[in-house]
Amino acid sequence: MIRRISLLCVCLFSFFPLRSGFxxxxxxxxxxxxxxxxxxxGSAFVAQADNPSAVYYNPAGLTQLKGNTYFSVGASVIQPFxxxxxxxxxxxxRRKQIFTIPNGYAVTDFGLDKVAFGIGAxxxxxxxxxxxxxxxxxxVATKSDVITxxxxxxxxxxxxxxxxxxxxxxxxxxxxxxxxxxNQSAWGGADGDxxxxxxxxxxxxxxxxxxxxVNQHHSFGLMYRSAVDLxxxxxxYLNDLNGTYAALFGGSSYETDISTKSRLPQSIxxxxxxxxxxxxxxxxxxxxxxxxxxxxxxIDYPSLSAxxxxxxxxxxxxxISRDWRGVMSYAFGTEYKVNDKWKxxxxxxxHKTPIPQGTFDTALPDATxxxxxxxxxxxxxxxxxxxxxxxGMFYNSRKINNAVGSSSGVxxxxxxxxxxxxxxxxxxxxx
Numbered sequence: 001m002i003r004r005i006s007l008l009c010v011c012l013f014s015f016f017p018l019r020s021g022f023x024x025x026x027x028x029x030x031x032x033x034x035x036x037x038x039x040x041x042g043s044a045f046v047a048q049a050d051n052p053s054a055v056y057y058n059p060a061g062l063t064q065l066k067g068n069t070y071f072s073v074g075a076s077v078i079q080p081f082x083x084x085x086x087x088x089x090x091x092x093x094r095r096k097q098i099f100t101i102p103n104g105y106a107v108t109d110f111g112l113d114k115v116a117f118g119i120g121a122x123x124x125x126x127x128x129x130x131x132x133x134x135x136x137x138x139x140v141a142t143k144s145d146v147i148t149x150x151x152x153x154x155x156x157x158x159x160x161x162x163x164x165x166x167x168x169x170x171x172x173x174x175x176x177x178x179x180x181x182x183n184q185s186a187w188g189g190a191d192g193d194x195x196x197x198x199x200x201x202x203x204x205x206x207x208x209x210x211x212x213x214v215n216q217h218h219s220f221g222l223m224y225r226s227a228v229d230l231x232x233x234x235x236x237y238l239n240d241l242n243g244t245y246a247a248l249f250g251g252s253s254y255e256t257d258i259s260t261k262s263r264l265p266q267s268i269x270x271x272x273x274x275x276x277x278x279x280x281x282x283x284x285x286x287x288x289x290x291x292x293x294x295x296x297x298x299i300d301y302p303s304l305s306a307x308x309x310x311x312x313x314x315x316x317x318x319x320i321s322r323d324w325r326g327v328m329s330y331a332f333g334t335e336y337k338v339n340d341k342w343k344x345x346x347x348x349x350x351h352k353t354p355i356p357q358g359t360f361d362t363a364l365p366d367a368t369x370x371x372x373x374x375x376x377x378x379x380x381x382x383x384x385x386x387x388x389x390x391x392g393m394f395y396n397s398r399k400i401n402n403a404v405g406s407s408s409g410v411x412x413x414x415x416x417x418x419x420x421x422x423x424x425x426x427x428x429x430x431x
Contacts, residue, residue: 028291028324028354028366029127029146033076034103034120036387036426040375041333042347044283046221046271049211051428052105055120058221058271059154059166060211062107062116066158069108074387074426076101082129082365086136086414094365095130103426120152125174125264129363138181138191139408141363149173154207162213166223170205172264174230178363183408187243195239196299198232198258205264221271227293228264233257236299236314248310256314259300263293265326278337285331291354294324317407324354333373345375345389358402365416367398383430393420 035053038045045053049061052072078101082094103122109115127146131137154168176199182192209223238245238254246252271285298319304311333347353366360366375389395418405412 028294029125029364030289031078031101031126032124033078033101033422033424034122034124035072035105036074036375036389036424037345037377039076039391039422039424040345040347040373040377040387040389041281041283041335042285042331042349042371042373044271044285044331044333044347044349046209046223046269046285047211047219047273048271048281048283049221052107052118053103053120053426054166055105055107055118055152055154055168056122056124058209058211058223058269059118059168059207060156060164060209060223061221062118062154062156062166063114063158063164063211065107066109066113066116069106069431070428071104071106071431072426072428073102073104074424075103076422076424079421079423080128080418081420082416082418084136084362084365084412084414084416092131092135092137095132097128097130099128101126114158116156118152118154118156120154122150123148124150125172127364129365131362133181133191136410136414137362137412139183139410140361140405140412141178141180143177143179144363145175145177147175152207164211166207166209166211168207168209170207170225170228172203172205172228172230173199173201174203174232175199176232176234182238182241182245183410184242184245185409189242189245190240192241192245193237193239195237196234196258197237198234198260200230200232203228203230203264217275219273219275221269221273223269225267225269227266227290230262230264232260232262236301245313248313254310256301256310257303259302260298262297265290265293280337281335283331283333287329287331288326289329289354290326291324292326294322294354296321296323320359322359323356324359325356327352327354341379343377345373345377347373347375349373357400359404360398360400360402360412361404362412365398365418367395367416367418369393369395385428387424387426387428389422389424391420391422391424393418393422395419 034056045057049058050064054061078099084092105120107118125148151171156166205226205228207225213219267289269287274282296319329351331349371393373391377387
């Protein structure tokens with residue numbers, strides 16, 4: 001038992017320090033890439049949840065892994081593309097980026113009969129967009145990054161052969177870094193630079209779940225995940241100031257403390273799994289995510305009084321209205337067992353964007369998406385398996401006509417077309 005506890009700690013602390021940048025996934029800045037086996041089936045997995053990624057998908061499924069200690073490690077590589085076409089048909093490509101997100105899970109029962117425990121580390125919220133500093137977007141957003149490190153501590157209890165329940169605590173560490181240019185053309189000056197950096201190292205959430213097996217052919221999974229409140233604290237940096245701005249801020253550079261709040265949304269996930277025989281599995285998931293928690297974005301400046309004249313510049317457009325809405329998403333997947341070594345998978349998932357046209361901006365050019373997935377699993381021996389998955393995310397072409405950017409004398413109106421490639425690899429070991 002001591003050996004198992006030590007291995008669990010090694011797994012957790014091996015992954016916790018990792019930091020990676022990544023792009024916006026479908027469903028605003030949520031990014032769900034925790035496991036290659038699940039992704040191969042469209043990430044429909046809550047009613048199966050029989051590998052170590054149950055830590056993420058449905059902790060109640062951990063009781064299916066009793067009697068052994070399991071580890072899985074993996075990573076996803078994400079390649080986004082986005083093209084903007086103005087109302088005069090001028091095209092601008094977002095800067096090309098590639099992001100890597102690691103994940104790791106460990107599950108054990110510590111020799112106990114009806115309980116199982118799991119830990120996991122990955123990132124399932126994030127944003128990474130980069131528009132050129134001389135592009136149409138420069139006064140709204142140039143480089144925008146939101147990076148999270150998420151650690152999950154979970155436990156499950158088997159009530160009987162058909163029903164298990166699970167619970168978990170989520171720890172989130174978040175970093176935000178946003179940049180844009182400052183328009184100083186009113187006095188003939190070159191553009192200045194605005195940069196915001198903030199972090200929250202201590203945010204918490206929780207989850208509750210259940211897994212019910214009607215019989216050997218049918219099972220249902222249900223999970224509730226709580227909202228997570230973030231309070232970013234950091235600084236705003238202004239550089240290359242000139243003219244009136246240089247006079248107001250006392251030079252070409254200025255910095256001050258900031259604080260801003262954000263809420264990661266609560267969600268409810270329901271899944272069904274049908275196994276007609278030993279060869280086939282069919283899975284369907286539906287999820288409601290409460291993105292209405294993103295109502296506005298307000299930056300506070302605790303070191304400046306309300307009467308400070310610098311606030312007139314810093315508070316321009318502050319707070320920013322978001323007015324996002326709760327949305328539903330759907331996923332379907334299937335798996336075929338070719339033989340004792342190989343499995344083939346495919347899936348589909350649909351995500352509706354929560355971002356209305358009126359508050360859409362270039363930091364997060366999200367749209368409703370339809371995605372297809374393909375995957376395969378290979379069992380190297382009775383204790384080691386490797387899984388690979390690919391997902392192609394096709395975003396609906398989105399035509400925007402709003403007033404975002406007008407306060408800076410620009411507009412971001414036009415058409416946005418996006419596509420994302422996702423490649424995933426996971427290795428699972430049973431001890």
